[in-house]
Amino acid sequence: MNRWFAVSACDAVPPGHVAYTQLLGQELVLWRSAAGVLNAWENRCPHRGVRLTLGSCVGEELRCQYHAWRFASGSGQCTHIPSHPQQKPASTIRAQVFPLCEDGSFAWVNLTRDALPSPHPAASLDTALRSIFARAPVAAVRQVLLQGYGGHSVGLGDEFTLSVPDQKLQFMLQPVTEAQTIIHARLRGDLNAAERMTIFRHHNALLSVARDQAEAAA
Amino acid sequence: MITLYDYALSGNCYKVRLLLNILQVPFSARAMDFHPGREHKSDWFLKLNPLGQLPVINDEGLLLREAQAILVYLASRYDASGHWYPRQDAAALGRIGQWLGFAEGLTATAGAARRHDTLFVEVDIGKCRAGAHALLRILDEHLWFAEQAGERWLCTAEWPSIADLACFPYVMLSEEGGISRLPYPAIRRWAERVKRVPGFIPMSGIFPASAA
Amino acid sequence: MNASQPIESVLWDDWHPVAELVQLQRTGISGTMLLGVPLTLTLAADGAVSATGAPQGTLVPMPHVQIRYGLVWLCLGTPARDIVDFPETREPDRVVCTGGSVAVAVSGLRAVENFLDLGHLAFVHAGYLGEEPHTEICAYKVEPLAEGGILATQCRVYQPRPSPMESQGFEVDYIYAVRRPYVVVLFKANPVEKERMDMIALLAQPVTEERCIAHVLMAYPPHNVDVASLRWFQQLIFGQDRPILENQVPKRLPLDPRSEISVRADSSSAHYRRWLSAVGVRYGAVPAAAA
Numbered sequence: 011m012n013r014w015f016a017v018s019a020c021d022a023v024p025p026g027h028v029a030y031t032q033l034l035g036q037e038l039v040l041w042r043s044a045a046g047v048l049n050a051w052e053n054r055c056p057h058r059g060v061r062l063t064l065g066s067c068v069g070e071e072l073r074c075q076y077h078a079w080r081f082a083s084g085s086g087q088c089t090h091i092p093s094h095p096q097q098k099p100a101s102t103i104r105a106q107v108f109p110l111c112e113d114g115s116f117a118w119v120n121l122t123r124d125a126l127p128s129p130h131p132a133a134s135l136d137t138a139l140r141s142i143f144a145r146a147p148v149a150a151v152r153q154v155l156l157q158g159y160g161g162h163s164v165g166l167g168d169e170f171t172l173s174v175p176d177q178k179l180q181f182m183l184q185p186v187t188e189a190q191t192i193i194h195a196r197l198r199g200d201l202n203a204a205e206r207m208t209i210f211r212h213h214n215a216l217l218s219v220a221r222d223q224a225e226a227a228a
Numbered sequence: 229m230i231t232l233y234d235y236a237l238s239g240n241c242y243k244v245r246l247l248l249n250i251l252q253v254p255f256s257a258r259a260m261d262f263h264p265g266r267e268h269k270s271d272w273f274l275k276l277n278p279l280g281q282l283p284v285i286n287d288e289g290l291l292l293r294e295a296q297a298i299l300v301y302l303a304s305r306y307d308a309s310g311h312w313y314p315r316q317d318a319a320a321l322g323r324i325g326q327w328l329g330f331a332e333g334l335t336a337t338a339g340a341a342r343r344h345d346t347l348f349v350e351v352d353i354g355k356c357r358a359g360a361h362a363l364l365r366i367l368d369e370h371l372w373f374a375e376q377a378g379e380r381w382l383c384t385a386e387w388p389s390i391a392d393l394a395c396f397p398y399v400m401l402s403e404e405g406g407i408s409r410l411p412y413p414a415i416r417r418w419a420e421r422v423k424r425v426p427g428f429i430p431m432s433g434i435f436p437a438s439a440a
Numbered sequence: 441m442n443a444s445q446p447i448e449s450v451l452w453d454d455w456h457p458v459a460e461l462v463q464l465q466r467t468g469i470s471g472t473m474l475l476g477v478p479l480t481l482t483l484a485a486d487g488a489v490s491a492t493g494a495p496q497g498t499l500v501p502m503p504h505v506q507i508r509y510g511l512v513w514l515c516l517g518t519p520a521r522d523i524v525d526f527p528e529t530r531e532p533d534r535v536v537c538t539g540g541s542v543a544v545a546v547s548g549l550r551a552v553e554n555f556l557d558l559g560h561l562a563f564v565h566a567g568y569l570g571e572e573p574h575t576e577i578c579a580y581k582v583e584p585l586a587e588g589g590i591l592a593t594q595c596r597v598y599q600p601r602p603s604p605m606e607s608q609g610f611e612v613d614y615i616y617a618v619r620r621p622y623v624v625v626l627f628k629a630n631p632v633e634k635e636r637m638d639m640i641a642l643l644a645q646p647v648t649e650e651r652c653i654a655h656v657l658m659a660y661p662p663h664n665v666d667v668a669s670l671r672w673f674q675q676l677i678f679g680q681d682r683p684i685l686e687n688q689v690p691k692r693l694p695l696d697p698r699s700e701i702s703v704r705a706d707s708s709s710a711h712y713r714r715w716l717s718a719v720g721v722r723y724g725a726v727p728a729a730a731a
Binding site for chain 3: 061
Binding site: 236259260261263348 | 675680682
């Protein structure tokens with residue numbers, strides 16, 4: 011499917027961190043190099059199939075936990091095979107890379123490997139709210155949100171994007187699997203320090219209710 | 229010299245090994261034939277701990293059972309910095325106590341699921357997994373808000389406490405009991421911070437942080 | 441696995457471990473599964489073991505059950521040969537024990553291959569069976585065994601803590617013998633008696649194609665060895681492998697050499713996979729694509 015999906019708030023993956031997510035059943039390792047480059051790869055080392063999410067970031071490389079093979083940020087190219095340290099790994103040995111772009115607050119991934127970066131504007135004044143994981147299909151989550159959010163009406167942008175215009179709030183749905191969805195949410199504009207935590211808690215509570223309703227319906 | 233009655237694959241024993249290593253307190257480990265020998269249920273061991281459970285420590289005649297209790301003792305007795313169990317801060321001790329209780333819940337859910345899936349122990353596996361997910365969801369939410377408030381640890385802002393060590397093992401071993409941590413990204417970030425505590429050691433099933 | 445396709449004779453008509461005796465002695469009765477067939481094992485007062493199972497749907501007694509090496513063995517079909525032999529267990533001065541059986545959510549073939557693997561020792565077992573910077577795996581020899589299976593020799597790894605008895609590191613010589621599709625034996629140089637080797641065998645019980653129980657049999661020369669320490673070390677080491685195994689995708693072992701990338705250090709793995717194809721093993725594997 012040639013489509014971009016939000017998969018994480020940008021600051022949920024700080025430099026050096028390796029995170030784990032899934033999109034439409036495709037497992038992803040989401041990791042940010044020391045220099046700040048965010049990568050989304052198929053969660054599987056090409057050597058013996060071990061999940062790369064068990065691995066760790068070493069500078070600009072991701073190191074598999076099993077045999078410590080290292081793969082370069084950006085290209086996914088294998089750069090080092092410790093059992094043969096003097097040899098340069100064949101250029102065919104690489105992790106499978108998925109296109110990814112960041113818009114200032116969220117990271118977007120496309121499962122079509124040659125997709126060009128999406129023209130998402132860098133909306134750097136947005137605030138990412140806490141993402142909520144629901145054990146419910148995306149349709150159930152969409153349905154619950156469309157019925158209203160905290161007394162406000164919700165509009166459908168596209169299948170996976172909804173908004174509460176008078177609250178300057180946008181929801182981005184990540185279909186994890188057929189039965190699981192992550193609700194990402196952003197507020198337009200920056201928040202001042204005094205109101206941040208209150209607003210975070212407010213929306214976390216509302217989204218948790220939406221999650222509970224979607225799970226009950228599923 | 230402290231003697232620790234120990235089993236390599238016990239998350240509760242690991243909590244004690246971890247703090248002993250962080251505090252650089254020397255100890256001697258007595259390897260117990262937990263599986264399949266069930267040495268922890270033998271007559272001689274029941275005299276040390278009538279509950280027949282590990283870990284137990286013997287510190288020059290002081291016998292203690294219960295991993296959480298041992299952490300309280302070791303931190304109180306051997307931590308010169310006072311960070312791991314800040315005895316002068318009643319509110320902090322209360323919060324730590326809260327999370328030590330939470331850690332017991334993790335043992336009873338995620339720990340039990342792991343024992344079922346690995347060592348053939350009979351439990352209501354559906355109930356254990358659901359119980360673990362309920363706790364992990366609460367933990368993830370708590371850690372996310374702590375991060376937003378600039379706090380890097382479970383219930384203390386600047387330094388980790390024994391609450392972090394008490395919750396860490398059975399969280400990190402949850403997948404051995406069929407409990408995925410994909411829904412809990414804040415837990416993953418907290419775990420990385422725990423792994424970088426000076427003196428951190430892993431146990432089988434938990435990998436250390438990269439050398440970077 | 442095609443439900444109507446029978447399981448290949450090389451597995452169906454062979455003996456497999458199905459329980460650790462000391463565990464069965466504790467409970468008297470135990471449920472398990474072999475090659476997808478649910479089984480019930482019962483230990484009588486006189487120490488004899490019997491089994492029932494439903495290989496064709498109806499519950500029947502399973503006639504081929506034996507106790508050997510502290511394990512209960514069962515054959516679902518008609519045994520084509522005897523239980524795999526471990527002559528080292530009969531040397532009178534060796535300490536012989538089972539290692540503590542552990543369930544793993546992966547094909548037993550993956551578990552056997554992991555046991556053969558040298559490249560992971562410095563990472564997964566860092567501080568014990570290997571250590572950086574000693575990561576290079578020098579060429580070693582792999583050849584077929586006359587009675588079937590493969591033999592890997594001239595393997596050598598620097599190990600900081602090769603066994604529970606040793607707190608000093610040294611270069612350890614390894615020999616591996618894959619004797620059956622789901623059975624691999626490791627011989628490690630003993631630090632005290634240079635002519636004798638420690639024996640550690642992994643016997644994987646194929647529960648289903650994607651789940652196994654790792655049974656372990658050990659026979660060590662007697663120096664500074666006790667059962668509790670041997671079990672502690674074995675379970676510590678296997679406990680380090682377990683999350684790796686449970687996170688391999690796919691869970692079944694791919695036999696097609698194009699599915700996963702091998703380097704020279706993976707020689708024993710490449711031979712193992714080729715041998716499995718040659719003897720017709722499909723259960724627990726992703727068979728090689730037809731040419």
